[in-house]
Amino acid sequence: MSALQLSRPSVTSYLPYAKGVYFPETAEAENISAGAERQRHYRAVVALKKNPCEENLWKCVVAFRGCEFKTLSGLPFTYMLKKGRGDEFTKELWIDRREDGKSLAWSSVVLAYHNIGRIGEVVGRPKDLGDIRGVSYIYGMFYRFGLIDVPEKVQEKMTM
Numbered sequence: 429m430s431a432l433q434l435s436r437p438s439v440t441s442y443l444p445y446a447k448g449v450y451f452p453e454t455a456e457a458e459n460i461s462a463g464a465e466r467q468r469h470y471r472a473v474v475a476l477k478k479n480p481c482e483e484n485l486w487k488c489v490v491a492f493r494g495c496e497f498k499t500l501s502g503l504p505f506t507y508m509l510k511k512g513r514g515d516e517f518t519k520e521l522w523i524d525r526r527e528d529g530k531s532l533a534w535s536s537v538v539l540a541y542h543n544i545g546r547i548g549e550v551v552g553r554p555k556d557l558g559d560i561r562g563v564s565y566i567y568g569m570f571y572r573f574g575l576i577d578v579p580e581k582v583q584e585k586m587t588m
Contacts, residue, residue: 497568502585532562551576
């Protein structure tokens with residue numbers, strides 16, 4: 429860097445990645461480059477908006493595992509998926525907000541998904557998606573996936 433008077437990003441952009449550039453959906457997040465991960469998120473969201481269905485919603489959930497989300501009050505959380513038989517993900521999300529994680533059933537996510545009026549409409553609070561266990565987490569996920577929009581006041585808390 430000093431010999432060529434180049435910045436760190438200029439030099440490292442020419443070096444081979446320690447992480448892979450592209451992995452299939454089942455790849456673990458730590459094995460994928462940041463650029464490839466952003467592409468995976470983008471493609472999943474575009475597919476969901478283009479064809480909103482449960483299958484594309486599941487693909488979004490898989491793509492965003494391990495990413496940080498925020499609840500209505502601005503509290504950060506992530507979720508993980510465990511693998512079951514056949515090396516496929518189980519349809520149970522494990523929320524990591526505190527030391528002891530909570531589980532969130534896929535059926536709860538689907539129920540909230542079916543309670544959305546129109547894709548992209550403003551949903552004022554989590555309970556507007558239904559009286560569903562874990563709806564505050566689902567609300568944050570749906571906002572990040574672009575399925576719902578939130579009021580301006582809430583948006584400030586969720587994007588801080």
